Amino acid sequence: MEIGWMRNQKQRQVLVFFVLLSMPAGVGAELGPYSIVEETERGSFVANLGKDLGLELTEMSTRGVRIISQGNKEHLQLAVQTGDLLINEKLDREELCGPTEPCVLHFQVLMEKPLEIFQAELRVTDINDHSPVFTEKEMLLKIPENSPLGNAFPLNNAVDLDVGSNNVQNYKISSNSHFRVLTQELRDGRKYPELVLDKELDREEKPELRLILTALDGGSPPRSGTAKVRIEIVDTNDNAPEFEQPIYKVQIPEDRPVGSLVVTVVARDLDSGVNGKISYTLFQPSDDMSKTLEVNPTTGEIRLRKQVDYETVLSYEVDIKATDGGGLSGKCTLLLQVVDVNDNPPEVTMSALTSPIPENSPETVVAVFSVSDPDSGNNGKTISSIQEDLPFLLKPSVKNFYTLTTKTALDREARAQYNITITVTDLGTPRLKTQLNITVLISDVNDNAPVFSQTSYTLLVPENNSPALHIGSVSATDRDSGTNAQVTYSLLPPQDPHLPLASLVSINADNGHLFALRSLDYEALQAFEFRVGATDRGSPALSSEALVRVVVVDDNDNSPFVLYPLQNGSAPCTELVPRVAEAGYLVTKVVAVDGDSGQNSWLSFQLLKATEPGLFSVWAHNGEVRTARQLSERDAAKHRLVVLVKDNGEPPLSATVTLHVLLVDGFSQPYLPLPEAAPDQAQADLLTIYLVIALASVSSLFLFSVLLFV
Incomplete structure (x- = not known):
């Protein structure tokens, strides 16, 4: 019989992660536990989280309380307006947890501003919504007529998907004069029926009996299921097969290939002829067990039908039945333990990523991610790292969470983009690793003033020029980007108050082109100076200035x-x-x-x-x-x-x-x-x-x- 629950297609492991961009004090506090009965309608009330968190209703929104789960289904939802935790969909306890009891869904509640993470769990309580079912609708027993009174004959058990008292509790047999039924319990808690002989059998008087076996669960009201039992009375076969070992304990690594020999069981029968010929079978195997192991009916060799997985099922328990030609049988138990092999690389789940991040902002949280490895021992222990030459720090947080933060303030003008490789390696042999590449962009802050291409400009201009003549240009660049790098030019007030600058030159605010506003006369004004300002459009705006000297070039416009x-x-x-x-x-x-x-x-x-x-x-x-x-x-x-x-x-x-x-x-x-x-x-x-x-x-x-x- 199996002692570990095997995760089949219907089973889900529910993990709800809550993350944000920083990790303040208070991470890891616990809420609850909360409970809900399975099959409760969607939208049903679970608890008032606002009250449990000690928050007013307005704080629920301003602090950014939210629930995030990993996977395709969101089992819970939060009504921020009321602070109520509600069921988002009907919960089927059997689908979520199978036979595991209690059925617990772990989740976390996160508040963003400031960040707090609360661990919580929701327990899904079973209801009696499944009836016992026999895998075989009719069972055949061959019982020798000379069987002594009190002999017990095991029958196949019924399966009930409910747990606890809602599972199969006892069996009943239809009224007859030869047999009564006893309810026995296996090591894993399952109950199976045994027929006990109360009155001697006489094949010549009655060669066959037909009975109805009923399985009852402990629900209120109880549910039941039935199967037919057909008993053939056979001639005397006074020796049942006996196994050399009552229990076979075997360990196999999870990477053992399909078809590999697990163990060979051996039974002996002292009878001769057909009564001494033994056939081996798995006794009452589950569907998954039938898909995992097969037994050679003649040799007793048990081999793998599919590869086992330590992360899915840790161990198996199954009974092997040996039946002789006369219908007598004996059984032994196979305890199969799966040994972990480092066959799973670490898994990285990115919970939050901020890009771009502003420059000049030290210790900014860039990303939050979690790491998991389904292997066990050192095979499941992990270490995380990033490249050493980057201005970022990787910090462990609650449980398996990590935060990626900046070491110091970044400079967009020095580097506007970083390609970061997060490497997670387990400690198994051989070591397996997973890499996740993320790109972080740096957004601009107006921290650079415009810079002129020259600190001073000297422009030559012929006298007698036409008005509005383009006499030259100044140029300034800004290392910032966007509006922070857009430059506007202007004439600054002259240091010489007697210089009529406004009537001499003008400047194009967009491109820095300078124009003479009137005709210049070398004999009247040979040179003049003024300052030009360059201002960016950032907030606050930054500016710089340059000196422009205009030298009027003489024209031969005077006779001796x-x-x-x-x-x-x-x-x-x-x-x-x-x-x-x-x-x-x-x-x-x-x-x-x-x-x-x-x-x-x-x-x-x-x-x-x-x-x-x-x-x-x-x-x-x-x-x-x-x-x-x-x-x-x-x-x-x-x-x-x-x-x-x-x-x-x-x-x-x-x-x-x-x-x-x-x-x-x-x-x-x-x-x-x-x-x-x-x-x-x-x-x-x-x-x-x-x-x-x-x-x-x-x-x-x-x-x-x-x-x-x-």
Whole structure:
């Protein structure tokens, strides 16, 4: 007979897990136990969990009280509005637990905020909803006519799916003059009937008896089942088979292949002929036992019909019956113990997974999972781990639960995704392991301000530009993502309050493009600086700034201006030159300036016209007018010279100046010698004085222009 309950297709093992994202104090407290009668209607009241938990009705919702079960069926439901624990479906005790008593469904109650887990159990009470049933509707017994009074003949028992007092309690036999029935009990608690001979049999008087066997359970009212018993009276066979051992104890590993020999039972019969020929059978095997073991009727070899599983059934008990040709029988008991083999890898059940998780949040619960291994001993003990190079910790929690948390605050900009492998290994031989891969995404927090590509920008702009000209761009990037990385540009208030920044430039807030709002004049404003801000759209917003320097590039838009000799329309200035002057005599010096800069202001001088060509020359780089040869009496007294002053711009701009020269015999003003002669220095000093005065006048003119511009 079996001593362990075998989980068949109808059996369920019910485990209800409650999990959340953190594990505060209070995990593992117990509630109940609660009880319910099987077949109770769906929605029936079990208990008020709100009262047992000490919570008000509003707290049931705010604290997130919930029930989660593993598997396809939810046996219980929680009415959060009332705090009542209700039956979610009719419960069939026989389907849930089979013959196991008491029938207990373990579950857990979880509160999320803060997390608390309560262990609880629901006991399903049996009702008498099944009648005893005989596996054989008719039993045949062959009893020798010389059987002594008091001999007992075992009959097949009836099966009742109920338990306890609702199971089979006794047997009755229909009225007859030869037999009464006794109710006997097996080691596993099952009751079977035995016929006891009370009156001698006489085959010649009555060769056959037909009786009705009734099995009664202990329910109220009791239920019953019947089977027919046909008794054939046979001739004398005075020796029944006897086994060499009353009990055979055998151990086999659960990985023993189908067809393997379990044990060979041997019985002896002292009779001869047909009365001494023995046939072996399993005595009253259950359906599962018939599918697990088979016996060779001739040799007594017992072999496996299917592979046994330690995790399903730990041991088996079955009686072996030996029957001789005369109908006498004996029996022995086979006790078969299944030895565990590490044939089950650990099982990992992910209960909660949070992804993405925000960066900069230390010790955040990422996942909660449970580990189980149906093997026993070291084969069922497990260790769990993750990769060592990850910023996560694996912490054991209540029973077989684990939490996966962050070690420190994570940085999304350094790494936005983690692939974590949870490895669970048992301690069996060989070790078996299970791996579960999860992906954790890191969500962005606005912890990075925009960063400009340069701390300062220098932009070159030609003067006389058209308004709204794109003069350049600034660019800033933000390492954050989403709206936290969207950058808006703006002009910051100028440090110089006199700088009319709002009328000079504008910026596109979306892309950082800078535009000149009006035409710029190099001669009025050669350069200016301002600051640009970049602000992201996070909350709170972060910002940074960069310096922009705009350098106005000169355009050749100013012609040379002649300072000396003055060309104001008054009486022309006449330069006096003695007729005794040698070649190279300094007549005068044309002084001119150009408001532009760089090469646009580089001036060159050229003699454009002369009354007497070849008599005078102009030095190209300094504007000095000198005699080209020695003067003579033949040279005319009056001369008119036209000098061209030209800048080096593109295209070049120019101005002309007219000089009047008078040749004289004597000299009433200071003598202007050649450059090598000392007196020439006086004339040069005089011209220098003229130049300084002229430049001062021009500077005043430029300053006035700047003031007008501003």
